[in-house]
Every structure is written in C-alpha cells, then in structure tokens.
Amino acid sequence: MKKLKLIIKREFIAKVKNRSFIIMTFLSPLLMVGMGALVFFLTKKNKEKVKKIVYVDESQIFSKEVFKDSKTLLFEDYTKLGIEETKKKVEEGDYYGALYIPKKDSLEILASSIEFYSKDSPGLTVMDDIERKIESHLKNLKLNNFGIDLAKIKKSRISADIKMFNFSGEKSSKAKNLASIIAGGAAGYLLFMFVLIYGTSVMRSVIEEKTSRIIEVIVSSVKPFQLMLGKIIGNASAGLLQFFIWGLIIAGLSMILPLVFGVNVSEMQTAQVSAEQMEMVNEVAKSGKFERLIRGILDLPLLKMFVLFIFYFFGGYMLYSSLFAAIGAAVDSETDSQQFMTPIMLPLILGVYVGFFTVINDPHGPISVIFSYIPFTSPIVMLMRIPFGVAWWEILVSLLILILTFMSAVWIAAKIYRVGILMYGKKANYKDLWKWIRYSS
Structure with missing residues (x-):
C-alpha cells in the first residue's frame, strides 16, 4: 500500500508539474470563453447589419x-x-x-x-x-x-398541459423530463470526454516510460500491478483537479466578462434568434414554461445523481484506463496503438449513441436497460437513465457488474503490462496479448 501511495503521488506530481498541463489548465478555459465571446460578437455584428x-x-x-x-x-x-x-x-x-x-x-x-x-x-x-x-x-x-373567420381561429387556439403521475403518486412533467434529458446528457458526455482525454494520457505515460527504459528500473522494486494502478489513480487525480480549476475559471469569467464589457446576458441568449422565434420565446416566458423547467431541474434527485455520477465516473474511468495502460505496455509508439484502440473505443462511442438516441426517447425500454448493465456502456447509459428514475436494485446490479468487470480488466491488463513493458522492437498483435495473459509467472 505504501508503494502504491508513492506511485500515485509521483504520477500526480509529474502530471501537475508538466508544462503543457499547467498551460492547458489555465489556457483552455480562456480559449473556451474567448471562442464563445468571439462567436457572440461576430453573430451580433452580423445581426446588426x-x-x-x-x-x-x-x-x-x-x-x-x-x-x-x-x-x-x-x-x-x-x-x-x-x-x-x-x-x-x-x-x-x-x-x-x-x-x-x-x-x-x-x-x-x-x-x-x-x-x-x-x-x-x-x-x-x-x-x-x-x-x-x-x-x-x-x-x-x-x-x-x-369563408373561415380568422379571428375565430385565433380565439379557438388552446394549449393542453397534461399533468403526469406515476402509480405511487409522484408527480412528473414535460419540464422535468426535459431537465432529465439535459442533466443525463451532460453527465454522459462529460464522462465520455474524461475517459477519452485522460485514458489516452495514461497510455502515453506508459509508452514514454517504456521507450525511455525508466520502466526497467521501476519494475525492479514495484509490482507491475501496483505500478499500473498507481498510474491510473494518479492521472485521474490530476484530471479531476484540472476539471475543477476549469469549472472555477469558466464560472468566474462568465460572471466577470458581462460586467466588464457591459454585455446583457439575455441579449447573448437571443443573439441568434429571429423575430418570429423571439415571439415564441416571449410566449414561453409568459406561460411560465421557463420557470417550470427550472423547477423541473430542482425537482430532480440532484444529490443521488451527484453521488452516482462519482461512482460511475470512477468505475468507467478505471475500467477504460486499465485497458489503455495495457495497450501502452504492448506497443512502442502511439502509432502502433491504433490497431488496439478501435475495439476499446467502439463500446464507448456505442454508449454515447445509445444514450442520446435511445435513452432519451425510451429510458426504461429493453435496449436502454440492457446497455445500462453492460459494463463497457453502463457508465454512460445508466448516468443518462438515472434522472428519469431508476430502481435502486437496478443501479446496484449495474455497479456490481461494473466493479467486477473493472477488477477483471485490471487483472488481465496487469498480466499484459508485466510482460509488455519489457518487450521492445517487436510489434505486438492480439495473439501475443493472449499469450501474455496466459503466462503464469
């Protein structure tokens, strides 16, 4: 355990002290906000013409x-x-x-x-x-x-607002469903991006150490399993710190920039809206639909969503990072990793597609339920289902399968890792990986 802590600390400090990490941590939010401000400025100028x-x-x-x-x-x-x-x-x-x-x-x-x-x-x-x-x-x-009277047609217009309940008496609404779609989609997409960015970061880290031969010195005193796990957790910690800093900077800039430049927030929101669309926006505002959307967001089980987001976030990241680490150990360069990347990326991409095209339309349908149990897609699909209301037993089964798969993936990846990190010059294939997994010592 002591060695694992040292590896985590080493990986975290090495990542945080990296010049590109520091630059991107503070530059990325500025670029995001700057790009948004530029798009708004150009759109506004175009609209003013x-x-x-x-x-x-x-x-x-x-x-x-x-x-x-x-x-x-x-x-x-x-x-x-x-x-x-x-x-x-x-x-x-x-x-x-x-x-x-x-x-x-x-x-x-x-x-x-x-x-x-x-x-x-x-x-x-x-x-x-x-x-x-x-x-x-x-x-x-x-x-x-x-011969139809237009005035009568206008007077005949009426909008229905169906109140929705489940059989236990819990109230729902279209606004709450929309809020669930937004919250679930954001959580799923965030997890996808995190795994993509920091999972590949783990792979690059392993490749760099392997090619520089530093790994030979490290494995003489540390077990490959501990080394791989330490790399995954250390990179994840650095990534979470970076995400947290990005959130603070973007939130701060979002509040400061409108005050500095005298930008009206409502003007920004309607910069790309036509006159007729603006009428519809005003009608929505008068009807109180926007307020209902806000209430729908507040009615969501936010605490439950946050806690489960953390579990699935780490479960999904640890699962995919162990596979990325195994790939890094099996290859000598990032170019050679492409043949192994596709099978890993496909389930991740499939999870996003199922989430956005199936869960949103039918969150409790058979496809949504099945993919929320499959460990390679469950971190994204289940996160998108949770805002719509999922039974605790389903969540627990999904998490249990994810944890067991993660442990199995770490065990398999460690077996590839302990052989692959000392292999040089030979391009590994799937047959080689199978041999390395079967090695008993």
Whole structure:
C-alpha cells in the first residue's frame, strides 16, 4: 500500500508539474470563453447589419403590412419599376436582393413560382423569414376564400398541459423530463470526454516510460500491478483537479466578462434568434414554461445523481484506463496503438449513441436497460437513465457488474503490462496479448 501511495503521488506530481498541463489548465478555459465571446460578437455584428430587400408584386395581393420592416430587414416596394428594371437597380446598388411575386391563377401555383434574385447566395435565416411571411399571408388568404373567420381561429387556439403521475403518486412533467434529458446528457458526455482525454494520457505515460527504459528500473522494486494502478489513480487525480480549476475559471469569467464589457446576458441568449422565434420565446416566458423547467431541474434527485455520477465516473474511468495502460505496455509508439484502440473505443462511442438516441426517447425500454448493465456502456447509459428514475436494485446490479468487470480488466491488463513493458522492437498483435495473459509467472 505504501508503494502504491508513492506511485500515485509521483504520477500526480509529474502530471501537475508538466508544462503543457499547467498551460492547458489555465489556457483552455480562456480559449473556451474567448471562442464563445468571439462567436457572440461576430453573430451580433452580423445581426446588426441591415439588409435592404426590394419586392415586385405583380399579384397585387401582398402589402407593406405583410413585409414589415425589422431591425435587420428593410423592405421596399418596387412593383412600379417592373422586375427587369428592379434587377438592374439591385445589381448596381447596395441591396441584399430582389423578391419577385408573379401573377398566377391560384395561390398554390403562386406559392411555388416566387423568385429571389441576389448578387451572392442569400442566408438561410433571411430566406426562412421571407418564406414564413409569404406562407402565413397565403394561408390567411386561402382561409378567407373558404369563408373561415380568422379571428375565430385565433380565439379557438388552446394549449393542453397534461399533468403526469406515476402509480405511487409522484408527480412528473414535460419540464422535468426535459431537465432529465439535459442533466443525463451532460453527465454522459462529460464522462465520455474524461475517459477519452485522460485514458489516452495514461497510455502515453506508459509508452514514454517504456521507450525511455525508466520502466526497467521501476519494475525492479514495484509490482507491475501496483505500478499500473498507481498510474491510473494518479492521472485521474490530476484530471479531476484540472476539471475543477476549469469549472472555477469558466464560472468566474462568465460572471466577470458581462460586467466588464457591459454585455446583457439575455441579449447573448437571443443573439441568434429571429423575430418570429423571439415571439415564441416571449410566449414561453409568459406561460411560465421557463420557470417550470427550472423547477423541473430542482425537482430532480440532484444529490443521488451527484453521488452516482462519482461512482460511475470512477468505475468507467478505471475500467477504460486499465485497458489503455495495457495497450501502452504492448506497443512502442502511439502509432502502433491504433490497431488496439478501435475495439476499446467502439463500446464507448456505442454508449454515447445509445444514450442520446435511445435513452432519451425510451429510458426504461429493453435496449436502454440492457446497455445500462453492460459494463463497457453502463457508465454512460445508466448516468443518462438515472434522472428519469431508476430502481435502486437496478443501479446496484449495474455497479456490481461494473466493479467486477473493472477488477477483471485490471487483472488481465496487469498480466499484459508485466510482460509488455519489457518487450521492445517487436510489434505486438492480439495473439501475443493472449499469450501474455496466459503466462503464469
């Protein structure tokens, strides 16, 4: 145990003192926040640019009320000039484009005959806004032709809000389900990224020590199993410290930057929202759906989720890191590791896909349940299922299988490790790995 502690301490200090580790610990959050600020700034500047659009309405069924000006779109009626003259003027002037509405016998034919001319390809958002205006107006005209009163249709709109309960009387809601999706997805994705970044870090560490021949000195006084386990725990500790520092820096910058630059947070949130989408956002705010979403998040078993996140986080990381360490011991360079990486990465990627495409739609379905028991996918899939409510016996069975698999993986990896770390010059294959596992001494 004393030697294991020394190895963990050595790995942790070596990782933390590494220049690239220190630089990335403090630079990564700045880059993340900086990239977000840059995207927001560029988006805001793009939104501030006023686009002038002229239209020629030969059908005479569109009015200025339909093409209302907004902060970024200005419409001008050039119907009197005709389309050919308008196209010349737009091409020569500072206009975004020209909209041509021909005269047709029916609204259906008209809807598919409208044309838009511009110097460059128009943006999708702009075209979506124009199409929505046209579709809405044509729809209203068609309803009027059917003799339907639009005012009555508006009054007839009603939204249903079904209250959901389970048979034990516990209340649920769509907001709580959405909160569960967000929380579960974030936990699963975070675990995936952590395993990917720090699992490969363990592998690189083993390869470096193997190629530098330092490992030969170390294994003369330490058992390979202790050395491998110490590397895994030491790297995990350094990784958690880095994640914690990232969280503090990002949280601090998120609070400071808006105050320093005078940025309105609500403005940032709606920077990429169109006028019609903004109306929907306002309706949601008035209906109290946002407040219900917040209540849904607070109604989640947050303590239970956090505790189980720690268990699955370490279980998943330890399982995959032991396999990465075994790969590092079996190869002489990172290039040679590719043939062994694919079988390890596939279950991890499969867990993410099952989580996002199956658990979200059916958290208690057979596929979701099965993959939450399979140890190579359970850390991600079960973390995404927990916010939806999972029986304790299921969680305990899943954790037990994960722990047993982790112990087996460490034992197998240690057998590969004790032979592989002293093998040089020969490219190992799966047959060699099987031989190393079978060695009794």
